[in-house]
Amino acid sequence: MTRRIVCMWFPRLATDRVLRARPVLGPFALTERHSNTDRIHCLNVQGEAEGLHRGMSLADARAFCPDLLSAPARPDHDARFLRILGRWATRYCPWVGPEGPDGLVLDVTGSTHLWGGESALLQDMHMRAERAGLTLCVGLAGTRGAAWALAHHAQGIADPGEEQAALAGLPIAALRLEAQTVVRLQRMGLRTIGDLAGTARAPLARRFGQGLLLRLDQAMGQQPEAISPEADAPHYAVRLSFPDPIGLSGDVMVGTERLLAALCEKLKAREAGARVLSLTLRRVDQGSQQVELRLAAAMRDPARILPLFERGVGDVDAGFGIDQMRLEASVVEDLPVQQVGAVRKADPDRLSDLITRIGTRIGLENVQRFLPADSHIPERSFLISPAAFATPGGSWSVMRPRPLSLFPPEPIAATGPRPPARFRWRRMSLSTGRATGPERITPEWWLDDPNWRAGMRDYWIVETREGRRLWLYHTPQNPGWFVQGEFA
Template sequence: MAMAQRRILCLWFPRLAAERVLRRRDDALPPPFAVVGERRGAQVLTSVSTEAEALGLGPGQGLRDATAICPHLVTAAEDLPGEAAFLTVLRRWAGKFSPWVAEEPPAGLTVDLTGCAHLFGGEEKLLGVVEADCAALGLTVRAAVADTPGAAWALARHSGRAAPALRSGDAIEQEAHATRSRATKRRRLAPPTGGPLGVIAAPGHMRQALAPLPVAALRLPDGAAESLARLGLRHVGDLLDLPRAALARRFGTAVLRRLDQALGFEPEPVSPARAPLHFAVRLTLPDPIGLREDVEAGLDRLLPPLCDRLKEKERGARRVRLQAFRTDGQVPTIEIGLAQPADTPDRIRPLLALKLETIDAGFGIDMLRLSAIETEPMVTTPHRGPSSAARQADALADLVGRLGARLGTEAVTRLHPAESHVPAKSALILAAAWSEPAGPWPEPHAPRPLVLFPPEPAEAEGSPPSRIRWRRRERRIIRADGPERILPEWWLDDPQWRNGPRDYWVVELDGGERIWLFQALGGLLSGGWWVEGEMA
């Protein structure tokens, strides 16, 4: 049985960023609109609407020039994460045409249509479905079907567009007659057929489809298309009959590689994005509910099936979201984070119960939705019975989760040892929910203060001193232990250590306090006496 001819569909959304914002507006006559981003320190237009483009505005144009042309231009700030998420939504929509859909950021999709177009009545009717769906979504789309991803990409973005104009004297047609007479005569091949629904290149005719396109359609590296254009090689057809060795010698192998990919001589697979793991359950209620006890009962029905799905995939929830869909369209939402991945209801329910009071039922809740929005693999260990260490670890994780539900996950922290001999850098502050308890701490060479604070200046004389003036009080030193010399980290330029090495003393004051005192021995800055902590 013969293998089906490979066919690739490329979808390009030239106004994706602007139309993504305009879809949320309900203007009867939308104003000229543009998305503004920062490029090399300047504010430029990154995407424009159809109305703005009709006034002469376009991507890459400076914002100041654009507002001078169109004073009533409406703008919005660029949102790259939002645009990427919207492209992912479009990828899921394009899955109706083929299971093999790949994203081409920032505004394109590549679909492997091999063996799928006949399900829609052929490629032309499939493009009709694409156009109808995109029109319903309020999106502008340019579509092309070809044998290779490179050819489909080129046709979708450059079909019907003229090659860029050259400066006088740059084109090969403007050279001397003797030079032109030795130039190779190049054939002009016919463009592919296509209609308003998109461009369809006939199978096996990629040379004819690509020949009239500008060389930029080959996805060349920066500067390569301009270098080719300076020699008069402005169209892909100009490259087809050139000697390959000379072309590679002059412009490198990247040009030949892109040309071979577009013609199908070098394979270029379509790598679809892997479907994300999805863990969510919902409960539709016959009558609206409003009591906390009813919400808790619904939660008790949702948690077991959610945990069963997590266990099936050997995953544990790290962040769980509960949504309450009200009859008036509002959706109160609560989220909780867990210190350890969990796949049992008894570990998740107490944390959700702490926040149930924040849900306003309004005129009633008719649906509950519970989802694990962040998950991690569960580490499976042989069952040997509940050990004391395991119970303590679970209890600590539950405590961190409860505190995080009240104070915020990032507000609960723990200390971890750091690789530094400087006392102020001997510990790292990490979020307790996203870190493991530290193992045995390294033993210090000398006693360390219970409370450590930024160095405070003091006045003292002698080594060790007998009296000290600190915090505007004159104090008498009863006892001094030391010194312990600590050198700065010479490989780092720490402003706090520019006064050179330090001699640390543990001194006891006449009032019974024990402080951590050091003398800076001088470096780039002057020395002196400083207090950095209080001992136990």
């Protein structure tokens, strides 16, 4: 059977993906930042009609086209969209693989007759792509290289065994060569694939290496080139069916234990851990209930995960009985195997389990921790982040102690650069026993913080005779005294 390959090229994949959700009538471009300059990554049809091109700086593009609309490019979203298109393309054949960041390659050998022939197959592809708002260029030939060349430079079909004739008039760049190699060949007067094919091979091999001849032979079918479809993403889900319905919480927990053991084996084989688990319980009346467990850290230990399901399983209404259970890890993270050392360290798993237990009651986002921030301003020296989604790291490095309780500055009646002997704060009359300081902190000039517009502050640690240990500061530019914190 004669091999037939289709190359699908989406020249405006990035902009088509964005404009499908939010259409724009005028010129539109996606930009990427290179060397501290925003450059055009992809354009729509109107943008190309204005004379703009990829790699052009955004400032130059706006000078040529003041009406140009732009947005930052998202290559990760484009790659995910291409994978979706790859799954869609399996309607034409089972062998679909990626072809660069904006193309697909299909091995349609033996399946073209299902669509009424090769021409009808390409026509169906164009019709469906146009209906979806995608720009598509297609080439069909007996080799992967020839199909790529046709899709990018000619669009059409090369009859079996006629690849050389179909490619003879195409430019050298259609052989998937590097830009530098293309320029060097053009300087030698070799501008088309036909010119290259009619040139002696030995001088070309000595000057350009075997890579040039390999690309030529692959396009002509003299060297094989495989198509490797992307492997399906691993699916972490297990199912358990019962011959007779169950309804007791203990029975459901036993079933969950069996499912967890099988699921964790899958996770362990791929060195992954679950962050979100969904337990679906199907009842005999075809209704279902779901118990979702969000973990504070990636886990794959059944003994640790099983007790965390008890609260959710206890709230399940079994109805007339449960005849099927399904457990799925909907969010998975890498969890590589770690070497066990001889020195015993603190077990972080116990803290993760505690955060998970509390999070099932009040929500993981409400269990928070303090993280150090790179700032000498007291209000900016820390961040508050959910404990389940923030890894503790770094440390606070300060020359002077900081109060355990920090609050917005509260003014007190006092004068002079030194702490007052007596003052009132929060309806309490306090007297100074010992004062340590001052510690001068200046504002961060690169940030416009309204709380620091009064200028620098001189901080003092004031121990009162009544037992309070306060953090006071004085503002020399606009004289005044304030209390901002209290030590334990």
